[in-house]
Structures are given as structure tokens and as C-alpha cells.
Amino acid sequence: MALQATVLRLATMQTNERGGGARTTPLVTRACGATSMINGITAFDGGASIGLHHHNCEESVMVLEGHAIAEIDGVRHELGPNDTTWIPANVPHRFLNASSAEPMRIFWTYASVDATRTMDATGETRTIDAEHAK
Incomplete structure (x- = not known):
């Protein structure tokens, strides 16, 4: 089966609440x-953050809007x-919105369709694709 190129439009993609003022919109996944x-x-949102975690693969994150820590x-x-x-x-990390008032957005890429996220505080591991399928 040949794969076909796909154009994804952010406005039509499903956004998932992550809690604590963070929302994720998956783009390129197994689904495409x-x-x-x-x-x-x-x-x-202003002041929002994601808990300390690590992945089983490399990750790259670009700040699109706002200021992050x-x-x-x-x-x-x-x-x-x-x-x-x-x-x-396997390097622990997290991203925080440096502003208490202004929004912040990041674009992330994982180097595997089998990416996992392990929360350092609890040791709970989930597959990234499964989280985005909510």
C-alpha cells in the first residue's frame, strides 16, 4: 500500500485538554x-506548565508564540x-509559560510513532499516540 502526502489544517484538527491550562492538537500521527x-x-494559558517527564525517543520543540521556560x-x-x-x-524536561497573562504555544516533534511519555513524579508511562486519540 502506497502512502499519500497529506495536508493538515490546524482549524479542523481535534484539540485535547491536558489539564492545568494546557491543550494539545496532534498533527502528524499514525492516523495520517x-x-x-x-x-x-x-x-x-498564562502561567500553565506541563509536569516533569521524559520520552523513549528524541524530541524537538519550537516556541511559536509567547515566552517559555x-x-x-x-x-x-x-x-x-x-x-x-x-x-x-530519557532526559527529564518540561515546558512552562513564562508569562502569567499571555498565551504560549509550542510545536513539538517526536522521532518515533511509538513515542511514550513517562511522568517523573508518578512513573506512569503512556503512548503519545494513545493520548492524542482521546
Whole structure:
């Protein structure tokens, strides 16, 4: 079966609540035929953050809007629009909205369609694709 290129329109994609003022819109996933990577956008309300976690594969995150704090392996980095991170597999990290009032959005890419997220506080592991299918 041959794969076909796909155009994804953000306005038509399903957005999932992540809790704590964060929402994720998956874009490229298995659902559109991806076989080696997945990506999407996560929006953060003012002051919102995601808990410390790590993945079983590499991840890259670009700030699209607002100002973020990327906590990577215990070190905090201030990021603005177009700043991009690369995080190796199994490195603990999280992203926080640096503003208490302004929104922040990131574009993320995982280097595997079998990406998992393990929350450091609980040890709970979930597959990324399963979370986005909610």
C-alpha cells in the first residue's frame, strides 16, 4: 500500500485538554500515515506548565508564540518565538509559560510513532499516540 502526502489544517484538527491550562492538537500521527515521527502543537494559558517527564525517543520543540521556560535535565532556559530545543531520549524536561497573562504555544516533534511519555513524579508511562486519540 502506497502512502499519500497529506495536508493538515490546524482549524479542523481535534484539540485535547491536558489539564492545568494546557491543550494539545496532534498533527502528524499514525492516523495520517506517519511511520517514523509524530508532531503537534500544545497551547499554554498564562502561567500553565506541563509536569516533569521524559520520552523513549528524541524530541524537538519550537516556541511559536509567547515566552517559555524549558527545564531540561534540571537547567532552566528562557525561550522566545522560534527558539528550538532538541532533547535526547530519557532526559527529564518540561515546558512552562513564562508569562502569567499571555498565551504560549509550542510545536513539538517526536522521532518515533511509538513515542511514550513517562511522568517523573508518578512513573506512569503512556503512548503519545494513545493520548492524542482521546
